[in-house]
Amino acid sequence: MKLxxxxxxxxxxxxxxxxxxxxxxxxxxxxxxxxxxxxxxxRRNKDGLAPSFGKVPILWDGDNVIWDSLAIMExxxxxxxxxxxxxxxxxxxxxxRAMVAEMHSSYGSLRSxxxxxxxxxxxxxxxxxxxxxxxxxxLTLWAEARARHGDGGPFLFGTFGAADxxxxxxxxxxxxxxxxxxxxxxxxxxxxxxxxxxxxWVAASEEEEWVIEQYEATxxxx
Numbered sequence: 001m002k003l004x005x006x007x008x009x010x011x012x013x014x015x016x017x018x019x020x021x022x023x024x025x026x027x028x029x030x031x032x033x034x035x036x037x038x039x040x041x042x043r044r045n046k047d048g049l050a051p052s053f054g055k056v057p058i059l060w061d062g063d064n065v066i067w068d069s070l071a072i073m074e075x076x077x078x079x080x081x082x083x084x085x086x087x088x089x090x091x092x093x094x095x096x097r098a099m100v101a102e103m104h105s106s107y108g109s110l111r112s113x114x115x116x117x118x119x120x121x122x123x124x125x126x127x128x129x130x131x132x133x134x135x136x137x138x139l140t141l142w143a144e145a146r147a148r149h150g151d152g153g154p155f156l157f158g159t160f161g162a163a164d165x166x167x168x169x170x171x172x173x174x175x176x177x178x179x180x181x182x183x184x185x186x187x188x189x190x191x192x193x194x195x196x197x198x199x200x201w202v203a204a205s206e207e208e209e210w211v212i213e214q215y216e217a218t219x220x221x222x
Contacts, residue, residue, distance in 0.1 A: 010117060
């Protein structure tokens with residue numbers, strides 16, 4: 001299998017697809033296609049990106065082509081067993097699916113104002129009302145998941161799974177933009193950040209030389 005990814009420093013959706021691939025336990029080859037830049041339009045058509053119109057991540061598995069990080073995760077779950085990704089308890093599984101779906105479709109203000117940038121720590125970030133509401137909503141969901149279903153470990157539903165895969169870029173954003181969070185959230189964020197796969201991704205992002213200028217600005221500055 002071949003997994004095509006964007007810049008590890010900036011591409012939150014690539015991080016989700018990559019973590020899903022790691023969670024599957026299946027062997028895969030990863031290929032990095034730097035996002036944007038002068039030759040982006042040419043490169044995205046020759047690097048295996050055409051089926052998704054230049055979006056990343058993309059999974060090639062023989063003749064099967066799967067794009068979109070949620071579709072990739074579900075593809076892996078079908079391959080290796082859904083219990084590897086989703087909680088076994090019916091109530092926990094339902095909540096995890098709802099949280100993943102909300103992450104996949106929501107939080108537009110947070111996404112636009114605070115793009116993932118693992119290498120940077122932004123001082124003095126100012127968040128819009130919409131962005132603050134997104135942050136509060138996420139922290140509320142984290143609190144409920146941990147309180148109701150987090151007894152089995154430090155992650156949202158105890159053990160590392162689909163919800164943590166999808167909220168891992170949020171953890172990165174909260175760290176980069178120095179979002180003030182309550183103690184339970186800080187503990188959860190530490191567990192995600194120190195996970196061996198996350199540390200592998202962070203180390204790779206720090207070695208990248210590519211810079212996307214529009215993702216380097218401090219929110220609310222100037």
